[in-house]
Amino acid sequence: MVGGTRDKKRGHPLLRWSTKQETFSHGFSQSDLQALSAICEAIMPPVPLLSLDLDMKLKVLRNDALLSFFKSSGSHVRPDEVAEVMATKAMPVTVTVVRIVLRLLTFRLGTLLLCGFVCLDKKNWSFLLLKFSDISLEKREKVLQKWNKQWYNPLARIAFMMIKAIFLFYYFTWTNENTENPAWDAIGYKVDIGENEDIERKQRPLEKGIIETAKEDEATIKQLMINKGLKLKEDKESNTFKIECDAVVIGSGCGGGVAAANLAKSGLKVIVVEKGNYFVPQDYSTLEGPSMFEMFEANGLLMTHDGRFRFMAGSTLGGGSVVNWAASLKTPDAIIEEWSVDRGIATFDREGYTAAMESVCKRICVTERVIREGFQNQILRKGCEKLGLDVTVVPRNSSEEHYCGSCSFGCKTGDKRGTDITWLVDAVDNNAVILTQCRAEKLIFAETESGRRKKRCLGVTTSISNTAINKIEINAKVTVVACGSLMTPGLLSSSGLKNHNIGRGLHIHPILMAWGYFPEKNSNFNGAAHEGEIMTSLHYVFEIDSTTPNITLETPALGPGTFAALIPWVSGKDTKERLAKYSRTSHIFVMVRDEGVGEVKGGIVKYKLTKADEENLTTGLRRALRILVAAGAEEVGTYRSDGQRLKCGGVKEEDLEKFLETVDAPAGVVSMSRRWTHSFTAHQMGCCRMGATEEEGAVDGYGESWEAEGLYVCDASVLPTALGVNPMVTIQSTAYCISKRLAALMMKNKKKQD
Structure with missing residues (x-):
């Protein structure tokens, strides 16, 4: 269960490998798996000691684990397991390419097409052509070397790149039931899977405000919502819960966390929607494989269309602030000048924005000293x-003594100050409610006959993994979208917004x-x-x-x-x-x-x-x-x-x-x-950038959509240009300015209505 039982020494069950798998859903045939295993063996073949130079040979002979590593083969890994990781975690388009290539390699003619004349068996003329798995290991290795270079054979090169990456990632992150991997001793890698006893005694800081939908049923979700002060209606026909609040914030990272805190502290009823799970320091396993798959967008495997860059973006409660590397650099003066003066964006007024940066750095405890470097x-x-x-x-949002090398999988020491232990705590302390494993599907709009915009945003429709409840419809006076530069554009465009800047300018x-x-x-x-x-x-x-x-x-x-x-x-x-x-x-x-x-x-x-x-x-x-x-x-x-x-x-x-x-x-x-x-x-910016006019940006200089009143964007996607330094403080400071102004406007309107 999320947030529930876990083994004391190994972190949360979602952040470690499950027990040995016997059933698979990858859809590869046995012939496909045979070809896959043959490729994996060629990627990591046994290496004879005589082929090593003297220094490496001596190193191997002094280390039994290293000797075993050089003798080992990629064929020792179950191809079912590699195929399962690939099919369930990688981008569908690349998996399709791999399927095509593996299928071709199960046939002799397909092998000839992809591998050339290396598949000729000169010793046995009655079987002139060989399928890939029957080719000698030495020749298979030469085939992979050709694929690596052949720009005119894109299917083979893409498949090789993906298989190599997934197989080697799995090989060096997999663990047995004792959280061990034999290769780690060989390569000098040590993972700390022990507990910090001081952290163990601490209460989960967001407990009183959180509803972890994945571990609740219909009745308990309903009761928890009522207990936390939410106005709830049930639509039995559509199996939908309808709830009301002053502000709904979609996303909980550097933008959403700050926005939720400022809105809640002003006295507004706030709901935070987060598609990821809630983890605390004692949950973090520091295990690379399961942590990446669970805590990163698209399992950490989303790539640009040409395969050149892979995106690292957080997808857990606290977003990127939980898995980033703690760098907390302020926005350069020249960038503030460019955005405020040259582009005419009000949020970046120097005096107000500089004050916001100071407030942010104070809240996340930024230090500029380091006692011990790695x-x-x-x-x-x-x-x-x-x-x-x-x-x-x-500068970092961690203490001077901090010496944690695994913060990219969550800071096990609890020293790094992500939004999950700063801004979101402020929000919950001011009666905000957080829904985890809750995915925003579509924004709700109504046409306006009079007003500043053609539409007004009325909230968001969400779905949860719990099968008993199809939807949660959240009706709010203000909707803040903070899904990050990779996800915010999709939510806006799929909800019907048309501004040509949405999705562009990344x-x-x-x-x-x-x-x-x-x-x-x-x-x-x-x-x-x-x-x-x-x-x-x-x-x-x-x-x-x-x-x-x-x-x-x-x-x-x-x-x-x-x-x-x-x-x-x-x-x-x-x-x-x-x-x-x-x-x-x-x-x-x-x-x-x-x-x-x-x-x-x-x-x-x-x-x-x-x-x-x-x-x-x-x-x-x-x-x-x-x-x-x-x-x-x-x-x-x-x-x-x-x-x-x-x-x-x-x-x-x-x-x-x-x-x-x-x-x-x-x-x-x-x-x-x-x-x-x-x-x-690891830094994605733009895609819904601020602009002084509708032509220049998807949102105005205060973060509000040009197309819909009451809809704000409050994450890295509003940044007008690339920043040039690590963006956490800039994102939080921008969100601080947007949400502070929004909170003041809402409280002003509330007083008028009262």
């Missing part, structure tokens, strides 16, 4: 210092990564890549005569599953060697303030970088590699599909320069290029 941040700082580059401490702060390997011998850096606070140091790359950075260098959180899914695959041996170095591989990601814009429509995200964005990514990537080399990396590289890398021992400046000249910003897997990349992005 492995990756030590390296970023040292490399910058060696090169004479400025390096800045990242900015994503595109990211590329560089890595450096720092073996423990002769290293001054302690710890492992997955340990310590995720983000405490950053470096800005400024353009000449500019005070606003377009390029930011920071460090990411990469669990072993995500690391394995993203690293370029050039051979089975290389993949195992890279993973054996996981714990001492440091990353720096390059984030740019993008000029390029995208579009969210019908669940598909289209996005294209401009030439300037490509150049900025390239500049940042080259700077990141220089920093890693300066910090003392033994080897550095990028995430380009050909496994681009450089051995650094004794490297001359001219050799480094030649290598850096080959570094670029590759296109996505669907591109017509031999070399491609697959990265991620």
